[in-house]
Amino acid sequence: MTTENTEKEIMNENPVAENTESTTTETAVEPAESLTPEQKLEEELAQEKDKFLRLFAEFENYKRRTAKERIDLFKTANQEVLQALLPVIDDFDRALIEIKKTDNDVLLQGVALIYDKFTSTLSSKGLEVVAVQAGDAFDADYAEAITQIPSPSPELKGKIVDVIEKGYKLGDKIIRFPKVVVGN
Structure with a gap:
């Protein structure tokens, strides 16, 4: 049984489909009356393939976009926690400077x-x-001049x-700019 016969059977069983089919065919394909039924089916198949490919491409783009957004979210998900820990790192830096001034090597090693x-734990996250240090050219995109x-x-x-206060970045995003003094 061919697809042409199957379509005729469906049309005969469903008169509503026959009416909509005839109006659609008359309005949409008037110049193509000279096409054979096989050519019409090939044309419809080509249109359906085109629709399918476009839908598939849209879905692939959606998958890529959401995957990228998810990766970006995971990269910066713990940003608030890390920002809250930055003052603790600053306190450690100040403590190490002060402990180095004493002669207590055991305390210095422990701290x-x-x-x-x-x-190293924060770096793994x-x-x-x-990286800014004294003598570097000042760039407002990477440092904050406080005076x-x-x-x-x-x-x-x-x-x-x-450099008054170190700056930190999470991935490519700077979460705290270094505070520096600039010479004029």
Whole structure:
């Protein structure tokens, strides 16, 4: 049994479908009256294939977009927690500076071990220090100038004189800009 015979049987069983089919065919395919039934079916098949391919492409784009959004969300999901821990890192930095001033090497080693473990754990979660140091050219996109002072030497004019507070980034996004002093 051919598809043409099957269509005729369906049309005969369902008079409503026959009426809608004839009106659709008359309005949409008037110049194509010279087409054979096989050519009409091939044309319809081509249209359905085109619709399917477009729908499939839209779905693939949707999958890619949502996967990318999910990955971005996972990268920055713990941003608030990491931002809350940044003052603790600052306190550790200040404590290490003060402990180095004393002669207590055991205390220094103990605090340094804890500090290293803490920073390596945060690094494994994607936290990185924004690398700026004294002598680097000041870039407002990567650092926050909290003050300007007369530069101690002519080569430090417009450059970073001192880093007051370290900056951190999570992935490619800076979550805290380094606070620096700039020479003018």
